[in-house]
Structures are given as C-alpha cells and as structure tokens.
Amino acid sequence: MRSAKLVEPKKIMLYENDPNPNVGLNEVLIRVKAVGICGTDIHVWHGERADVTLPRIMGHEFSGTVEKSSKNFQKGEKVVVDPVVSCGVCVSCKRGYPNLCSTVKCLGVQVEGAFCELIAVPENKVYRFPESLNWVQASMVEPYSIASEVIFRGVPVAGEKALVFGAGPIGLGILEGLKLRGLSVMVADLVESRLKKASELGADRIVNGEKEDLAQAVKVWTGEFGLDFAVDAVGNPKIMESAIEMAAPGGRIVVLGFNPTFAQVPELFLVRKELKIMGTRMNCNRFPEVIEWFREEKVHPDAVLSAVYPLEDVQKAFEHIASDPQNTLKVVVTL
Ligand SMILES: [Zn+2]
Ligand SMILES: [Zn+2]
Known part of the structure; x- marks a missing residue:
C-alpha cells in the first residue's frame, strides 16, 4: 500500500509498497479517504514530541470505508475512527475512561496512523457517519x-x-x-x-x-x-x-x-x-454526540477548512500550515 512517513523532522517521504497492515482479532481494516492535520501533527512534524519515534505514519483525524466485512461492519460502510488507543483492562479503562488509560496512545502519534491507504483499528473505536457528509467533513469529527x-x-x-x-x-x-x-x-x-x-x-x-x-x-x-x-x-x-x-x-x-x-x-x-x-485529554467516548452534531448540521466543519491536498502532496500540506500558521485553520489530505 501507499503510505507517507515522517522520516526526520520536517521531512515526509512517500512509500509505494509498504506492506498492508495485519488485521488483529476484533479489528477492522479501513481504507482511508481523508485525514486532517492537527496541531499535534505539526508539533510532531517539527520534531517537538519526545514520545514519538521516527519513522512514523502520522494522522489521527480520518474517515474511510470498511475494506473487509467484520463482526459489526459491512465492506463499503463509511466510517470514522476514534484514535484513542487504550488497553481495556487497566483501572481507568475499567472505570470507563479509555483516554486516561495507563498506556494510552493516539493513532498517528505513538503508533502508526492514517496517512496511508489501509489501517487496522479496534472495532469498538469505529463509528458510521451520515451519508450527507463528505470524506473531508467526516475527517473533522475527531477535532470536534x-x-x-x-x-x-x-x-x-x-x-x-x-x-x-x-x-x-x-x-x-x-x-x-x-x-x-x-x-x-x-x-x-x-x-x-x-x-x-x-x-x-x-x-x-x-x-x-x-x-x-x-x-x-x-x-x-x-x-x-x-x-x-x-x-x-x-x-x-x-x-x-x-x-x-x-x-x-x-x-x-x-x-x-x-x-x-x-x-x-x-x-x-x-x-x-x-x-x-x-x-481534558483527547476525548472519552464523545464520537456519538459529535456525529449527531454533524448529522443535524449544528456545527460547520466547512467553515474551518483552509485547504485540501492529495496524499502525494502531504509534505506541501504540512509546509502550508508551517508557513502561515496564523491564517491557516484545518488542512485535510485526501486519498
Ligand atoms: Zn488532533
Ligand atoms: Zn487501560
């Protein structure tokens, strides 16, 4: 599959033949369609995050389709993914706070993310989104x-x-x-x-x-x-x-x-x-509420969209933000 990896600060390289991810038990394989760039990604891109090892596929704000049917999802369904990675068994997880998990991670930060064609994610972090939304809008469910x-x-x-x-x-x-x-x-x-x-x-x-x-x-x-x-x-x-x-x-x-x-x-x-x-840290099971905000058009993701780039130009997308951070809001990369 194609992927884009941060190989050193401020340098993202494209790979044409990265191996497809393994799909674990209770995981769903997603074909990525749109990935937003967030302030965290910019910090990572600048090499300012000590908890990030390189090379790294960044990207935690994304939408896509289910690539292969799973227990609860059919191939082709349009989905978004909550990027909070939690263990499920520690005290915080058991109390219902996956975002406070003792080993909490975020997709695209401490583990591989979505600037690539395919990603395997836990099924319980996957949410369907309304047909009325396009890929770019859906990628903005996470920041909301x-x-x-x-x-x-x-x-x-x-x-x-x-x-x-x-x-x-x-x-x-x-x-x-x-x-x-x-x-x-x-x-x-x-x-x-x-x-x-x-x-x-x-x-x-x-x-x-x-x-x-x-x-x-x-x-x-x-x-x-x-x-x-x-x-x-x-x-x-x-x-x-x-x-x-x-x-x-x-x-x-x-x-x-x-x-x-x-x-x-x-x-x-x-x-x-x-x-x-x-x-507040990331989000604690807030996707259902936000998807309702989007479904009912109560929020306006298009208003915060500054630019869209194809995956080939992901480096340019980051440079766009870095060159004018004050006047740039959300930049999204599409596949
Ligand atoms: Zn973010
Ligand atoms: Zn945990």
Whole structure:
C-alpha cells in the first residue's frame, strides 16, 4: 500500500509498497479517504514530541470505508475512527475512561496512523457517519470530539458567559459547542482572520488581545461578575493564570494544552471563588454526540477548512500550515 512517513523532522517521504497492515482479532481494516492535520501533527512534524519515534505514519483525524466485512461492519460502510488507543483492562479503562488509560496512545502519534491507504483499528473505536457528509467533513469529527470533551467536562449552563482563548480549529469547535448549549461566548485571539471566523460562527464578542485590554473587556462584558466558563485552547500557563483572575464565583476553567511550564495558581483565588480547574485529554467516548452534531448540521466543519491536498502532496500540506500558521485553520489530505 501507499503510505507517507515522517522520516526526520520536517521531512515526509512517500512509500509505494509498504506492506498492508495485519488485521488483529476484533479489528477492522479501513481504507482511508481523508485525514486532517492537527496541531499535534505539526508539533510532531517539527520534531517537538519526545514520545514519538521516527519513522512514523502520522494522522489521527480520518474517515474511510470498511475494506473487509467484520463482526459489526459491512465492506463499503463509511466510517470514522476514534484514535484513542487504550488497553481495556487497566483501572481507568475499567472505570470507563479509555483516554486516561495507563498506556494510552493516539493513532498517528505513538503508533502508526492514517496517512496511508489501509489501517487496522479496534472495532469498538469505529463509528458510521451520515451519508450527507463528505470524506473531508467526516475527517473533522475527531477535532470536534475534543470540543465535545471540553463541554462534557466543564458542564456549561445556558445563559452563562464563557471565554474561549484561541480561535484555531479546536477553539472554534468549542465556541460552536458552547453556543449549542446556549451560552454567551467571547473569543480572544491575536489574529484578525481567526477572530473574523469566530464572529461568523456565532461569537457574541471578539477581542484581539493585541489591540484591546482583555481583562477590561471581560469586566465590562460580564458586568464586573467575571467569567462563568473559560477555556484555554492555546496551551499557555499565562492564559490559565489570567482565566483564574477573570473567573466569576463558581467559575470553571478547562485546559487542554500540553505545555509543561508551571503556572502560578493562587490558592486564595480558587478558594474565595470556589473555582474548578479541569484538564481534558483527547476525548472519552464523545464520537456519538459529535456525529449527531454533524448529522443535524449544528456545527460547520466547512467553515474551518483552509485547504485540501492529495496524499502525494502531504509534505506541501504540512509546509502550508508551517508557513502561515496564523491564517491557516484545518488542512485535510485526501486519498
Ligand atoms: Zn488532533
Ligand atoms: Zn487501560
């Protein structure tokens, strides 16, 4: 089969005759049709992830068809795959948190992913998607599952005021999810084109942190009460610190970055306002909800799509993002 492997930082090579994957017990063989590139892939491409060994077939946001009938799927069915790889037997897995598995991995990061023609995946991670979706749209179910996880964990309530830091594909997905729950949402970023997109997707207030004092804007917008809900979709400890300062009594702050830098968290602020700070990691069985969002056209994956490249040009697809990361949202590779 054809595959694309990261062989050294910033260098992806195409292989024409890679062996087809072995299909294990309870696995399904998928013919890949579209694969999105995510921020994690860009970090891997730059060689910034110590947990990734090379060569590596990246790609964890993908759609495809069932190549060979299995217990629960027929050949030709259109599917998406939850990329969280878990052992199924550790304490976290048994408690129902595969994303917190003691040996958790993500397809395309610590194990081979989807920039290739065929991939074998556990049957219980495979989901059918509606006929109305095209391959590229379906590949975006996974990034929206990150947004769904943030919302599930943070328990936003209709009428609350939320701030999403960062208007990349994940931040914009969180914005859409929060609007579905009936919140007023402010989005902060430093890039005008991203803020414009946030407006189009229903942000009630946008703030360019380079042109406007964000703390002051939050004060005015919330009538001095503060933020009920804040999400750091950038992954910057300074953002968590300012979210804590701007939070309302009873506020919740959700973080999802992988930044190892310490943040200063004053205990007094947490106690005085009874704040909750929550981490979210990948997604915990959120695909069914997100597929419903897509089926009912409640979210707008096309709005975050910046470009589509064929597999032959996967290197160009990564260079496209790396050359203009600020103005590029989702780039998808098709097979
Ligand atoms: Zn991703
Ligand atoms: Zn486990």
